[in-house]
Amino acid sequence: xxxxxxxxxxxxxxxxxxxxxxxxxxxxxxxxxxxxxxxxxxxxxxxxxxxxxxxxxxxxxxxxxxxxxxxxxxxxxxxxxxxxxxxxxxxxxxxxxxxxxxxxxxxxxxxxxxxxxxxxxxxxxxxxxxxxxxxxxxxxxxxxxxxxxxxxxxxxxxxxxxxxxxxxxxxxxxxxxxxxxxxxxxxxxxxxxxxxxxxxxxxx
Amino acid sequence: xxxxxxxxxxxxxxxxxxxxxxxxxxxxxxxxxxxxxxxxxxxxxxxxxxxxxxxxxxxxxxxxxxxxxxxxxxxxxxxxxxxxxxxxxxxxxxxxxxxxxxxxxxxxxxxxxxxxxxxxxxxxxxxxxxxxxxxxxxxxxxxxxxxxxxxxxxxxxxxxxxxxxxxxxxxxxxxxxxxxxxxxxxxxxxxxxxxxxxxxxxxxxxxxxxxxxxxxxxxxxxxxxxxxxxxxxxxxxxxxxxxxxxxxxxxxxxxxxxxxxxxxx
Numbered sequence: 001x002x003x004x005x006x007x008x009x010x011x012x013x014x015x016x017x018x019x020x021x022x023x024x025x026x027x028x029x030x031x032x033x034x035x036x037x038x039x040x041x042x043x044x045x046x047x048x049x050x051x052x053x054x055x056x057x058x059x060x061x062x063x064x065x066x067x068x069x070x071x072x073x074x075x076x077x078x079x080x081x082x083x084x085x086x087x088x089x090x091x092x093x094x095x096x097x098x099x100x101x102x103x104x105x106x107x108x109x110x111x112x113x114x115x116x117x118x119x120x121x122x123x124x125x126x127x128x129x130x131x132x133x134x135x136x137x138x139x140x141x142x143x144x145x146x147x148x149x150x151x152x153x154x155x156x157x158x159x160x161x162x163x164x165x166x167x168x169x170x171x172x173x174x175x176x177x178x179x180x181x182x183x184x185x186x187x188x189x190x191x192x193x194x195x196x197x198x199x200x201x202x203x204x
Numbered sequence: 205x206x207x208x209x210x211x212x213x214x215x216x217x218x219x220x221x222x223x224x225x226x227x228x229x230x231x232x233x234x235x236x237x238x239x240x241x242x243x244x245x246x247x248x249x250x251x252x253x254x255x256x257x258x259x260x261x262x263x264x265x266x267x268x269x270x271x272x273x274x275x276x277x278x279x280x281x282x283x284x285x286x287x288x289x290x291x292x293x294x295x296x297x298x299x300x301x302x303x304x305x306x307x308x309x310x311x312x313x314x315x316x317x318x319x320x321x322x323x324x325x326x327x328x329x330x331x332x333x334x335x336x337x338x339x340x341x342x343x344x345x346x347x348x349x350x351x352x353x354x355x356x357x358x359x360x361x362x363x364x365x366x367x368x369x370x371x372x373x374x375x376x377x378x379x380x381x382x383x384x385x386x387x388x389x390x391x392x393x394x395x396x397x398x399x400x401x402x403x404x405x406x407x408x409x410x411x412x413x414x415x416x417x418x419x420x421x422x423x424x425x426x427x428x429x430x431x432x433x434x435x436x437x438x439x440x441x442x443x444x445x446x447x448x449x450x451x452x453x454x455x456x457x458x459x460x461x462x463x464x465x466x467x468x469x
Contacts, residue, residue, distance in 0.1 A: 083458035132455050148341060151446075159459040166458055172442020173435055176456050181434040185427030 034158035039136035040129035042163050043154045046074050047124055047140060054120050063120070068109035076157070076164035077105040084179040088187060088194065096194050103201040104183070112168065112175065121145055124152070134159070135166075246437060247360050254363040258429045261368060262422055269411055270419075276405065277412030285409050287331040292402040293342070294323045294330025299385040303345040307353045307447075312343050345447065347384060348377025352449045358441075361433055369436035 053066040071077060081104040082089045082097065089097065122144035129138040135157040142150045155167035167176040183197070190196040248254065277285070297320035304313035319335040319342065327334045336342065351373050352358070359372025370378070382388070391399065411418065425431045441453035 079458050083456075133457060134460065135455075135457060137455065148336075151442075155455060157457075157459055167456065169442075169455070171439055172445075172453060173438045174453075174456060176458060177438060178431070178434055181430050182426060185425070185430050189426050 034136065034156070034163055036129045036131060036136055038163060039156040040126065040138050042074065042156055043129070043138040043140070043165065044126055046070060046154065046165070047126055049074075050119060050124060054122075071105070071109040071112070074165055075108075076160040076162075076166045077101065077108065079160055079166055080108065080176060080179070081105060083176055084183040085187075085194075086180055086184055088192065092194055096198070099198050100194060100201075103198045107201050107204050108175075108179070118144060138165075246433065247358070248433065249360050250362060254361065254433075255429050257363045257365055258432070260365060261363065262428065264366065265411075265418075265422060269408070273408040273411035276408040285405075288402055288405045289409050290323070290327070290333045291330040292399075292406040293333070294320065294327070295387050295399060295402070296385075297323075298387050299381055300343070300345045302384055302386065303347055303350045303381075304343075306347075306350045307345065309345075309448075312345065315340060315343055316345075344443070346374075346377050347380040348374035349444055349447050349449065351377055352444050353447075361437065363429075363433075369432055371437070371440060374440060 049070055050067075053063050056063065056066070058066070078101050081101040084104060085092070085097075085100060092100070119142065122142060124140055124142045127139045127141050129136055131137075132155075135155055138154045138156055140152045140154070142152050144150070150171055152171075153167075153169040154165040155169065156163065156165050158164075160166075167174055169175070186200070187194065187197050190200070297316050300316045301313045301320070304310070304316060319340050322335040322338070322340065323330045323333055326332075348371070356373055359376075362370050362372055362375060364370050364375055367375075367378070387399070388396075421431055421435070422428045438453055445453070
């Protein structure tokens with residue numbers, strides 16, 4: 001299954017590359033694989049937005065909503081959702097997956113949007129970017145008042161069809177891995193009932 | 205539901221330091237680290253026992269640590285709490301210098317040694333962390349890391365009574381650090397009470413700072429044991445890889461392995 005989709009992606013990428021090459025001289029659009037510089041510039045934008053929100057002087061509640069928007073625009077939420085659900089995603093129906101994706105997306109934005117709140121009054125700088133196998137790691141340093149600086153990495157890929165980040169790793173703690181554990185436990189506690197999980201996630 | 209990962213890492217740092225001064229059963233330090241047949245993400249052969257300890261630790265937190273931390277945090281003013289935390293952190297420096305040297309890292313040894321001298325003198329016995337203000341940030345190291353540098357395997361995951369999550373290697377390291385720490389020999393007999401008191405107060409302080417974050421993990425997550433285990437292992441492996449130890453936690457690629465089958469046992 002994984003091999004099949006990999007080939008699919010490869011074929012689509014090749015096709016895109018051909019199309020891009022054909023269009024390039026006329027429209028000046030770019031359609032090539034993501035590279036380190038692009039991955040970095042995506043996260044530069046994310047960091048820029050975070051800073052803009054922090055310095056906006058809005059109420060904390062308003063900032064909170066703005067932070068949630070970062071996930072909508074810059075993160076590959078469907079992939080994060082499916083990965084968090086783990087193997088049960090394979091047997092789930094299409095409708096269940098879609099409903100789970102929605103509920104999980106909102107849950108994620110609430111939970112991690114709140115994390116960005118800690119950046120208020122602090123500094124965040126993109127440090128460097130590097131390729132790791134098929135994706136890119138863009139590392140930033142977060143300097144919060146009264147604490148030692150933290151490392152925050154964004155994992156970036158274009159394999160969803162757009163340049164998106166699919167993981168945030170804070171001092172080695174990956175959102176993806178951590179949510180897999182948490183969602184896995186939630187599902188187990190509900191006897192593997194995905195519909196119940198979706199319902200409860202909406203109010204979590 | 206929003207536990208705070210930023211504060212959590214501070215907690216782990218603190219927990220590691222506190223661990224060195226706690227009473228631990230020495231025989232565990234001597235036991236060889238257990239190794240899995242093949243590398244796995246989470247090696248937890250003692251899960252049943254660990255879960256019992258986890259329930260115990262949770263009860264300790266709920267009935268003693270958390271209430272005491274709330275009292276300490278609300279009654280003692282910030283500057284005093286900060287001074288105590290700095291003092292206790294400064295006492296950990298000589299031990300870090302020893303480990304830096306054992307790891308063959310004279311640069312960090314010098315760095316941490318300088319921190320100790322600076323904070324002990326200009327920082328009034330360590331009450332003020334002038335070194336960090338002056339650009340000499342703390343570079344943590346412990347004997348668990350030394351063991352890792354020497355090539356010792358991580359061992360199984362263990363949850364230790366009162367101390368919380370550890371790998372066998374990290375726990376063995378804590379025990380050795382207790383024995384290795386020069387501060388204990390120089391001041392231990394005369395000022396043992398002060399040292400232990402400062403550590404205890406610092407533990408309360410970090411529990412207070414963690415507040416809701418740890419509450420959410422311990423009392424509101426679906427499975428606090430599994431969550432804490434995952435958070436600890438990820439963070440510990442990261443810390444070691446930052447310290448230059450090979451074989452850190454691999455990044456997870458959801459596009460290659462959407463369902464994460466490789467993690468299934």
